Structures are given as C-alpha cells and as structure tokens.
Amino acid sequence: xxxxxxxxxxxxxxxxxxxxxxxxxxxxxxxxxxxxxxxxxxxxxxxxxxxxxxxxxxxxxxxxxxxxxxxxxxxxxxxxxxxxxxxxxxxxxxxxxxxxxxxxxxxxxxxxxxxxxxxxxxxxxxxxxxxxxxxxxxxxxxxxxxxxxxxxxxxxxxxxxxxxxxxxxxxxxxxxxxxxxxxxxxxxxxxxxxxxxxxxxxxxxxxxxxxxxxxxxxxxxxxxxxxxxxxxxxxxxxxxxxxxxxxxxxxxxxxxxxxxxxxxxxxxxxxxxxxxxxxxxxxxxxxxxxxxxxxxxxxxxxxxxxxxxxxxxxxxxxxxxxxxxxxxxxxxxxxxxxxxxxxxxxxxxxxxxxxxxxxxxxxxxxxxxxxxxxxxxxxxxxxxxxxxxxxxxxxxxxxxxxxxxxxxxxxxxxxxxxxxxxxxxxxxxxxxxxxxxxxxxxxxxxxxxxxxxxxxxxxxxxxxxxxxxxxxxxxxxxxxxxxxxxxxxxxxxxxxxxxxxxxxxxxxxxxxxxxxxxxxxxxxxxxxxxxxxxxxxxxxxxxxxxxxxx
Amino acid sequence: xxxxxxxxxxxxxxxxxxxxxxxxxxxxxxxxxxxxxxxxxxxxxxxxxxxxxxxxxxxxxxxxxxxxxxxxxxxxxxxxxxxxxxxxxxxxxxxxxxxxxxxxxxxxxxxx
Numbered sequence: 001x002x003x004x005x006x007x008x009x010x011x012x013x014x015x016x017x018x019x020x021x022x023x024x025x026x027x028x029x030x031x032x033x034x035x036x037x038x039x040x041x042x043x044x045x046x047x048x049x050x051x052x053x054x055x056x057x058x059x060x061x062x063x064x065x066x067x068x069x070x071x072x073x074x075x076x077x078x079x080x081x082x083x084x085x086x087x088x089x090x091x092x093x094x095x096x097x098x099x100x101x102x103x104x105x106x107x108x109x110x111x112x113x114x115x116x117x118x119x120x121x122x123x124x125x126x127x128x129x130x131x132x133x134x135x136x137x138x139x140x141x142x143x144x145x146x147x148x149x150x151x152x153x154x155x156x157x158x159x160x161x162x163x164x165x166x167x168x169x170x171x172x173x174x175x176x177x178x179x180x181x182x183x184x185x186x187x188x189x190x191x192x193x194x195x196x197x198x199x200x201x202x203x204x205x206x207x208x209x210x211x212x213x214x215x216x217x218x219x220x221x222x223x224x225x226x227x228x229x230x231x232x233x234x235x236x237x238x239x240x241x242x243x244x245x246x247x248x249x250x251x252x253x254x255x256x257x258x259x260x261x262x263x264x265x266x267x268x269x270x271x272x273x274x275x276x277x278x279x280x281x282x283x284x285x286x287x288x289x290x291x292x293x294x295x296x297x298x299x300x301x302x303x304x305x306x307x308x309x310x311x312x313x314x315x316x317x318x319x320x321x322x323x324x325x326x327x328x329x330x331x332x333x334x335x336x337x338x339x340x341x342x343x344x345x346x347x348x349x350x351x352x353x354x355x356x357x358x359x360x361x362x363x364x365x366x367x368x369x370x371x372x373x374x375x376x377x378x379x380x381x382x383x384x385x386x387x388x389x390x391x392x393x394x395x396x397x398x399x400x401x402x403x404x405x406x407x408x409x410x411x412x413x414x415x416x417x418x419x420x421x422x423x424x425x426x427x428x429x430x431x432x433x434x435x436x437x438x439x440x441x442x443x444x445x446x447x448x449x450x451x452x453x454x455x456x457x458x459x460x461x462x463x464x465x466x467x468x469x470x471x472x473x474x475x476x477x478x479x480x481x482x483x484x485x486x487x488x489x490x491x492x493x494x495x496x497x498x499x500x501x502x503x504x505x506x507x508x509x510x511x512x513x514x515x516x517x518x519x520x521x522x523x524x525x526x527x528x529x530x531x532x533x534x535x536x537x538x539x540x541x542x543x544x545x546x547x548x549x550x
Numbered sequence: 551x552x553x554x555x556x557x558x559x560x561x562x563x564x565x566x567x568x569x570x571x572x573x574x575x576x577x578x579x580x581x582x583x584x585x586x587x588x589x590x591x592x593x594x595x596x597x598x599x600x601x602x603x604x605x606x607x608x609x610x611x612x613x614x615x616x617x618x619x620x621x622x623x624x625x626x627x628x629x630x631x632x633x634x635x636x637x638x639x640x641x642x643x644x645x646x647x648x649x650x651x652x653x654x655x656x657x658x659x660x661x662x
Contacts, residue, residue, distance in 0.1 A: 073617065132621055139628045146635055155646045159659055162574075162639045169581055169632050170568065176588045176625060183618070184595065526660065529652055533569050 001051055003064045006079045008048055009087060009123040016041035017116035024109040034109040035102060038116055042095040045123075049091060055084045056471075063129060071190050078129040078191075085326070085472075086126040086256045089333045092457070093248040094119060096450035097241040100341050103447030104240065104348065111151060111239075118144040118245070122253045131179050131189040131215075134257060138175070138219070141250065142168055149238040149246075160233035163529055167230050167536055168221050174540060175218025181211035191264045199266040206548055212267050213544035217536070219261065222254035224304055225277055225311055226539035230532070232288070235300035240344035243296060247303045248337035252329045255310060268317060273546045275315030277539075279404040282308025286414030290421070290510055291522035293355040295343045298422055299336070302379065305411055306332045312404055313394035321397020323473045328390035330472075331461055335378035335387060338454040342372040345444070346425055350437040355421070357437075360430035364438050367448060369426035374455040376419045378462070380503070381412060381496060386458050389465030392492055409499065416503020417510060553594055561587035574640045574650045578633060585629040592618040592625075 020034040054060050059081065065074035098115075101107055121140030128134040142165075150161035183189055185208070186197040198208075217226070224231035231251075235243050262270060285305025292298040310332070313325030345368045346361050347353045362369035378385040381392070391412065398405045461468060509515045527535070564587055567580030596618030604616035640650065647655045 073620075132617075132624075135621075136624060136628075139631075143628075143631055143635065146639075150639060150642070153642065155643075156659060158639055158642045158646065159655065162636065162643065165632065165636055165639065166568070166577060166581065170565075170584065172628075173584045173588050176621075177591070179621070180588075180592055180595070180618075189617070528656055530569050537565070 001054075001062070003062050005048075006052070006062050006064055006077055006127060007066060009045065009079075009127060010077075010120050012044045012048075013041045013116045013120040013123065017113050017120060020109045020113040020116060024113060028109065031107065031109050031112065034112040038098055038112045039095075041116055041119075042091060042098060045087070045091045045119075046095075049084070049088055052079060052084065055079055056081060071193075072188055075133050076129040076190060077124075077127040077133070079127060082256055082259065083126040085330070086253055087123060089252060089330055090119065090122055090126070090249045093333050093337045093454075094245050096454055097244045097248075097337060097341065099450035100244070100447040101241045103442075103444045105442070107151075107239070111148070114144040114147045114151075115242075115245075118148065118250075122249065125253050125257055128257075128260075129191050131182065131191075131194075135172075135175065135179065138172065138222070138257075141253070142172070142222075145234075145246065145250065148242045149234050151239050151242070152237075154237065156233070157237035160230070160237045163532070164230040164234045166529075167532060170533065170536060171218045171221030173218075174214040178211045178214030178218060181207055182215070185211070191260070195264045195266065198264070209544055209547035212265050212270065212547055213540055215261055215265070216258060216270065217540035217543055219254055219257050220539070221536060223251050223258060223311075224307060225274070225281060226536055231304055232297055232300040235303060235340075236294065236296040240341065240348070243300075243344070244337035244340040247300065247340060248333040251303065251307060252333050255307070255314075255329060259314065267547065269550050270543070270547060271315040271317045273315070273543055274311045275317075275401065275404055278308045278311030278313075278315055279407040280308070281305065282312060282411040283407050283414075284308075286411045286418065288522070289418045290414055291519040293523075294353050295347065295355065295422065295425060296340065296353060298355075298418060299339055299343065302415065302418070303332075303336060305415065306336070306379070308411070309391065309394055309408060312408060313397055316394075316398050316401060316404070318397045318400070319473065321394050323469060324390055324393025324395075324397050326472050327465075327469055328387075328394055331378065331386035331390045331458070334454055334457050334461065335375045335385075338371060338451055338458060339375035339379065341447070341451050341454070342368050342375060343422075343425065345447070349439060349441050350434060351439075352433065352437050355424055357433040358431060359424050359434060360426070360428045361434055361438075362426040363430050364435075365426075368451075371448075371451045371455050372423070372426055374458055376423060378458045380416045380419055380500065382500065383493070383496065384459065384462045386461035386465065388496065389462055389469060392496075393469060412499045413503045413506055416500050417506035420504060420507040421510065554591075557587055557591045557594065560590070572651050572653060574643065574652060574655075575637070577652070578636045578640065581636070582629065582633060585625065589622050589625060589629075592622045 016037040019037045023033050061078065061080045063076065063078040065071055065076045067074060118141055121137050121144060124137035125134060125141060128137055146161050146165045149164065150158045182194060186194050188194065220226060235246050238246060282305050285301050285308055289298050289301035289305060292301060310325045310328050313321040313328065346358060350358060352358050378387040381387040395405060395408060510519060561584060564580045564584035567583065568577055571577055571580060596615050599615040600613045602613045604613045643655060644650055647658050649655060
C-alpha cells in the first residue's frame with residue numbers, strides 16, 4: 001500500500017462528517033442520509049484496516065508527511081502496530097455503538113456530525129507523529145466530545161460537559177507549555193527528532209521534568225488518571241451510545257497517546273509514578289462504584305478503576321504486565337461498551353436509572369440480561385471471558401510490587417461485589433416501579449446485533465487469549481519470543497475463585513444495614529468542581545516533583 | 551527574564567481565578583487569561599529567534615521561526631471555540647438553574 005493513503009483514516013470520517021453537516025444546514029429532516037454516511041465511513045474504515053493489515057502481520061510501518069513538506073513544518077503521520085490496534089478497536093466498538101444509535105433512532109444529523117468528527121480526531125491522535133498534530137487532534141476530539149455529552153440538554157449532562165471542558169482546557173494549556181519547552185530544547189516537534197534528543201541526553205533538569213510532566217498531565221486529564229475528575233459524570237450523563245464510545249474508545253486512545261509520549265520522551269522511570277497512581281485509582285474507583293445506585297454512574301466509576309489496572313500494568317514495565325495492559329485496554333473497550341449499552345437499554349425501556357427503583361428486569365428483557373451477564377463476567381475476570389486473561393496478565397506482571405499487587409486484588413474483589421450489586425437490575429423480584437414504568441417500545445434488532453457481536457468478541461478474545469497475548473507481546477519486546485505466563489493453570493483458577501467468593505461476601509456486607517449506612521455516607525462525599533481543578537494541578541505538581549527528584 | 555516572570559504571573563493569575571472565582575463566566579474569563587499567557591509565551595520567545603518576516607525568499611537567514619506562530623494561530627482559534635462553547639453551556643445552565651454561582655449549581659445538582 002501507498003504510504004500516502006494512511007491519511008484516509010482521518011479524511012474519510014472527516015468528509016462524512018461534513019456531509020452530515022450539509023444535511024443539517026440544508027434542513028433535511030430525515031436523518032437517513034446522515035446515518036448512511038456514518039455507516040459508509042465505518043465500512044471504509046474496516047476496508048482500510050484490512051488493506052493495511054500487513055502492519056500487523058509483517059510489522060511494516062507506514063509514515064507520511066502530508067503534502068511532501070519538510071519534516072519540520074509538515075504534518076507527519078505514522079501507522080504502526082500500536083496505531084493499527086487502536087484504529088481496529090475504535091472501528092469495532094464505534095461501529096457497533098452506531099448500530100445502537102440506529103435502533104435508538106432519536107438523533108439528528110448534527111449528532112452524526114459530531115460523532116464522526118470525534119472519530120476523525122481519534123484516528124488523527126492514533127496516527128499523529130508530531131506534537132503539533134497531536135495537539136490539534138486532541139482539541140478536535142475534545143470539542144466534539146463536549147458537544148456530544150451535552151447533546152441531550154439535560155441539566156446534569158450540561159454541567160458534566162462544562163466541567164469536562166474546563167478541566168481539559170486547563171490540561172491543554174499545560175500541554176502547550178510542555179510543547180513550548182520541548183520545542184525550545186529540541187528545535188523540532190517531530191517524534192523521531194525528540195526521541196533522538198531525549199534518549200541521548202537523559203539528564204533531568206527542572207525544565208525537562210516540567211515539560212514531561214506538563215505533556216503527560218495534559219493528556220492524562222483525558223485518561224482520567226488523576227482521580228476524582230470529570231470522567232464519572234461525563235460518561236454517565238452522555239447519550240447512551242456516546243457513553244459506550246467514551247468509555248470504550250476515547251480513554252484508550254488517550255492512553256495510547258500517553259504510551260507514545262513516554263517512549264518518545266524516553267522517561268521510563270515515570271512508570272513507577274503511573275504504577276502507584278494506577279493502583280490508587282483502581283481502588284478509589286471501585287470504592288466509589290460500590291456506593292452508587294445510578295447504573296451508569298456505577299459503570300463510569302468502574303472505567304476509572306479499570307484504567308487504574310491498565311496504568312498499573314503499564315507502569316510496572318515488565319514485558320508481561322505491559323502486554324497485559326495493552327490486552328486489558330482492548331478487552332475493557334469491548335466489555336465496558338457492552339455493559340453500558342445493555343444497561344442503557346433498561347433506561348431506554350423504563351426511563352428509570354436508579355437501583356432503588358429497578359430490579360428483576362430479566363423477566364421483561366431476557367436478552368439484555370444475558371448480554372449484561374456476559375459483560376459482567378468479563379469485567380470480573382471469570383474464565384473463559386476476556387477479562388480473565390488480561391487481568392491475570394497484569395497481576396502476574398506485578399509480582400515485583402507486592403503492595404500494588406494486593407491493592408489490585410482488593411479492587412478485583414470490589415469489582416465482583418459491585419457487579420453483583422448492579423446485577424440486581426436484572427435479577428431478583430420484578431420491582432413494582434419497574435413493571436409500571438416498563439414500556440415495550442420499538443424493535444431494537446440493530447442494537448441487539450451490535451451488542452451480540454460485542455459479547456461474542458468478549459468470549460472469543462478470552463478463548464483465544466493465549467494467541468492474542470503472544471500477538472500483542474510483539475509490541476512490547478519486538479522479538480517473537482512470547483514470554484507469556486499462561487493464566488490457564490490451577491493456581492490462577494483458584495485465585496479467581498477466591499476473588500469471586502470474597503467479592504460475594506463483600507456484596508453481602510455492603511447490602512447489610514451497616515453497609516448501607518456506609519454507602520449512604522460515601523455517596524454524600526463528593527468533591528466540588530474547584531477541588532477537582534486543584535487536584536489536577538496537584539497531580540501535575542506531584543508528577544513534576546517525582547521526575548525532578550528521581 | 552522580567553518578561554518571562556510577567557508571563558508566569560499572568561498564568562498564575564488565570565489559574566487562581568479559575569479556582570477561586572465562583573462565577574461561571576469569570577471562570578471562562580480566567581481560562582482565557584491562561585490561554586493568553588501561553589500564547590504570549592510562545593510569541594515572545596519565538597520573536598527572539600529572528601527579525602525578518604518568515605516569508606520565503608531564497609537565502610534569507612535572519613527570519614523569525616514560523617512554527618510557534620502557526621501553533622499559536624491554531625491555539626487562538628481553538629481557544630475561541632472553547633470560549634464560545636463554554637458560554638453556550640453556561641447560558642443553558644443559567645436557564646436550568648437560575649444562577650451562575652458554581653456552588654449553588656452543585657448544591658442543586660446534588661439534590662435532583
């Protein structure tokens with residue numbers, strides 16, 4: 001394939017989004033044209049992925065400077081294995097969520113405009129090979145996300161969108177300062193030039209530490225690796241398919257960008273910081289999730305927690321844990337979008353979103369219940385689903401850091417407990433509020449197809465976990481020798497069983513009277529927006545101090 | 551050095567305004583100040599690199615580096631979009647909650 005063609009990954013969704021904008025401007029009421037454009041754009045995305053599949057099979061790397069400008073001034077893009085994986089994850093999860101929007105059928109052309117623009121931006125972020133380009137694509141994804149979150153115009157979603165906007169704009173200002181220092185030191189924003197300068201000169205002056213901390217914190221806002229930020233509100237109150245895309249794809253894309261930056265800036269010692277930060281947010285996320293009653297807020301807190309797992313595995317830096325982090329990023333993309341979509345179906349059918357009012361929906365919606373169970377089994381790490389393999393890879397990779405290991409085990413126990421709690425939506429007696437509010441509604445076949453494929457992928461990724469893991473191992477070591485401890489041995493099964501049993505005990509505790517009181521107290525504790533801003537800056541300063549004194 | 555100190559002071563002013571002020575519109579203004587501080591930082595430092603306009607004529611050497619300017623042009627446009635979007639969201643929030651005070655809004659949002 002021609003090097004120049006990689007820009008099509010960005011151009012096609014961008015062109016489709018402009019087409020939908022024209023539909024909007026010319027006041028075409030029917031959104032069928034916009035839907036077709038969106039579907040075609042994703043189909044083209046899959047076609048491109050297949051055409052460029054030698055990236056994955058043979059390890060070819062395509063790079064291109066758009067318009068044949070010199071490397072210093074041009075926009076440069078690179079398609080390597082990491083970018084290919086990200087694009088594949090993005091296309092799979094987003095196209096299946098798109099099927100869900102078709103079934104939900106309440107969105108106009110302008111929704112598809114922002115949806116496609118978001119994907120153009122994410123593809124650009126994955127392909128970006130210079131900081132300028134990365135900055136522009138970050139902003140494109142940012143702005144389209146703010147609008148998509150606020151799309152339903154409900155009070156909470158508008159406020160969530162506003163908070164996200166302010167926090168990530170502050171993050172972007174930090175990111176720009178980082179770009180400034182990097183450019184002054186290296187004279188180039190091109191990743192390869194930066195890599196050369198930073199890996200040869202590894203002395204950490206205050207200036208370099210500042211640049212690195214600013215760049216990582218700037219993107220880190222988007223991955224929510226600083227706890228208690230915007231993520232739970234934004235993901236919970238966005239339109240349902242958007243929640244799936246935000247949790248399933250957007251935070252992974254930002255994580256890949258952090259990954260790329262860490263390699264480019266040659267700051268592998270930042271890994272320890274990410275490890276402890278990851279372990280901390282894995283636990284905090286789970287603890288917060290346990291106390292929630294709103295389905296989607298609970299799931300959103302789990303996104304925070306699972307990102308903690310990913311960062312901990314990535315930060316530990318062993319070949320096994322980094323592969324596990326990449327694997328977990330992919331499997332989290334699959335199962336979390338499945339969970340969001342299946343639970344949202346209950347919200348669509350009943351208009352209720354609180355566990356206090358809804359239970360026993362399995363009688364009314366057996367198929368949704370089944371899909372939810374597959375997602376829940378994946379996230380809790382039950383074999384043979386995908387979470388089992390990836391979570392165990394991260395845990396086995398953490399054996400040099402026993403404290404972090406036990407924190408993650410505790411988070412896994414919490415995950416089991418809170419999903420046992422969330423399964424009350426479907427299990428138990430049908431609550432009177434649920435049966436009163438339940439409306440049959442229209443057919444949902446496209447949405448079910450999308451969720452079914454996601455569930456199937458969760459299962460397949462688990463069954464073929466070994467092959468997938470050794471394929472992903474390429475990224476990390478760039479040698480073919482897979483150093484993969486197999487999770488399919490007796491001790492791992494026993495460990496998983498113990499985690500599940502203690503999770504169920506934990507569930508019974510939180511549903512008892514003192515547990516409920518604790519939940520209520522925990523729910524009351526919410527950080528104000530101002531303290532979230534302070535936390536972002538504190539996270540940045542902590543990273544700066546860590547890098548400087550290291 | 552004094553210039554850089556002033557830019558840093560501008561940045562800190564913006565950040566403290568963002569955190570301390572309770573009014574949503576003032577928060578957006580503070581964000582604008584932060585953005586401006588970053589822009590001035592780039593333009594000022596970039597201007598030290600040369601004296602001539604970066605319009606390509608062969609053999610010109612003493613030109614200003616064009617890349618920071620291009621980057622800042624983008625940042626200014628993005629900043630404008632962000633401000634407009636933030637104000638639109640604030641307008642909606644005001645219509646829904648009847649106040650611009652962030653603490654009042656948070657209190658009301660918690661009750662519902």
